[in-house]
Amino acid sequence: MSQHASLPGREVHKIVTLAHRCAEADGIGPFNEQTTLALSRPPAPGRTHFVARQEDSDMDVVGYAQVEVSGSTASAELAVDPEHRRRGLGTGLVRSVVDSLGPKVSRLLVWAHGDLDAAAALAGAEGFERDRVLFQLSRGLExxxxxxxxxxxxxxxxxxxxxxxxxxxxxxxxxxxxxxxxxxxxxxxxxxxxxxxxxxxxxxxxxxxxxxxxxxxxxxxxxxxxxxxxxxxxxxxxxxxxxxxxxxxxxxxxxxxxxxxxxxxxxxxxxxxxxxxRQVDLYADESNARAVGLYRSQGFEIVRSDVQWGKPL
Missing domain, CATH: 3.40.630.30 (Gcn5-related N-acetyltransferase (GNAT))
Known part of the structure; x- marks a missing residue:
């Protein structure tokens, strides 16, 4: 597991390929827009990249995590290649992120897109609890x-x-x-x-x-x-x-x-x-009942949930 302040272009390409493989297997991509854009950004205070490669190889990226620290809170996303799951890579990425955080960080938040069972199992095993839910709503304009x-x-x-x-x-x-x-x-x-x-x-x-x-x-x-x-x-x-x-x-x-x-x-x-x-999507927090109710009244239906898992450090 290597740790980086920024990534070269060839590494970014491998991580994007990893994300595509995860999306094909899971029906949903593992990273949000902010994480994807930050892949190619220059070093920034509080941002760290974690890269897991196939054993005995410097070429194949099989796992990736990104963490950003803001004040006393750290936010992260991670992904493991579908063919290399159930081997402890996800656990290793989470623990590497936790170990990298300084004493001033008191809380870690990790997004899991699609509310998949495997993500929930990993989060529970590592002591995380559901902290926030983001709904994707959709409707046709017909x-x-x-x-x-x-x-x-x-x-x-x-x-x-x-x-x-x-x-x-x-x-x-x-x-x-x-x-x-x-x-x-x-x-x-x-x-x-x-x-x-x-x-x-x-x-x-x-x-x-x-x-x-x-x-x-x-x-x-x-x-x-x-x-x-x-x-x-x-x-x-x-x-x-x-x-x-x-x-x-x-x-x-x-x-x-x-x-x-x-x-x-x-x-x-x-x-x-x-x-x-002819089709429009939008995102709203589960906790924002007023907005969710407004959009539901306009014919939008919830089609997906993303879960942010939280853990005190």
């Missing part, structure tokens, strides 16, 4: 109750139906995100909207830049709401493989309770529908 009218100035090809007309709060307008102009304002609103979120609220300019550099990024699909005082909210849509996603939707606290969040939800869905998207 039969969606679209509003009968949109605010003036919005695209004319957005779908309409028999639902209540969408109205923006007084003095608020919508436009696409402008790269090179809106980054700081977006980060401010994102931080305020997700102040209590353990991951989303901590995004940096580097995190935002990484997403903007992704092939799927489309500034037209990042709709921002503004008034004369600045940005009030946004709906960032994502399209990959013909499936749309409510990627991030945030409202500044000064605009909460105005109906802006519901309006932003609808305009993002309409933008995707107007571009031929």
């Amino acid at each position: 039969g969606f109750e679209w509003p009968r009218a949109w605010p003036d100035g919005l695209p004319g090809n957005w779908p309409t139906g028999d639902g209540p007309a969408v109205r923006l709060p007084e003095g608020v307008s919508l436009r696409p995100f402008e790269v090179g102009r809106d980054e700081d304002e977006w980060l401010r609103v994102n931080s305020a909207a997700f102040a209590d979120h353990p991951e989303q609220g901590r995004w940096t300019l580097e995190d935002l830049g990484d997403r903007i550099a992704e092939r799927w990024f489309d500034p037209e699909g990042l709709l921002v709401a503004r008034d004369e005082a600045g940005m009030l909210g946004f709906h960032w849509t994502k399209v990959e493989g013909g499936v749309g996603e409510v990627y991030v939707l945030g409202v500044d606290p000064r605009a909460q309770g105005t109906g802006l969040g519901k309006a932003l939800t609808l305009v993002g869905l309409a933008h995707m529908a107007a571009h031929g998207i």
Whole structure:
């Protein structure tokens, strides 16, 4: 088991291949977006990579873990090649992560995507407990109750139906995100909207830049709401493989309770529908009963659960 502050390109390729093999075997990938992007990032304080190779070989990666430390909490993800499971590699990766953490770290959190039995068994054996559950919800847009009218100035090809007309709060307008102009304002609103979120609220300019550099990024699909005082909210849509996603939707606290969040939800869905998207996914924490209830009322169904396991150190 080797430990690294950063990874060369050839190692990143092997880990991505490992992730693909796990996804084929499990029906779900082992890493979230943050972990995947961090594979090719330069060294950063608190981030460590753990690589397990096939015995007597420096070539084949059969296990990988990544851990990031923020304050007194460490967060990790790991994967073991399907053909090398049930040999103690997963246990070894978890224990290597634990052993690497300094005395100031008091809690370790590990994501397990898909809530698979094998992950639950490993977590239980190593003293972890279920700490958080993230739902993936999905629905088709066929039969969606679209509003009968949109605010003036919005695209004319957005779908309409028999639902209540969408109205923006007084003095608020919508436009696409402008790269090179809106980054700081977006980060401010994102931080305020997700102040209590353990991951989303901590995004940096580097995190935002990484997403903007992704092939799927489309500034037209990042709709921002503004008034004369600045940005009030946004709906960032994502399209990959013909499936749309409510990627991030945030409202500044000064605009909460105005109906802006519901309006932003609808305009993002309409933008995707107007571009031929027929299925939309989104993610919501199980603990956020209000959001889950809202999305369920709009016809979204829970199709997957990701579990974050926690362990005091």
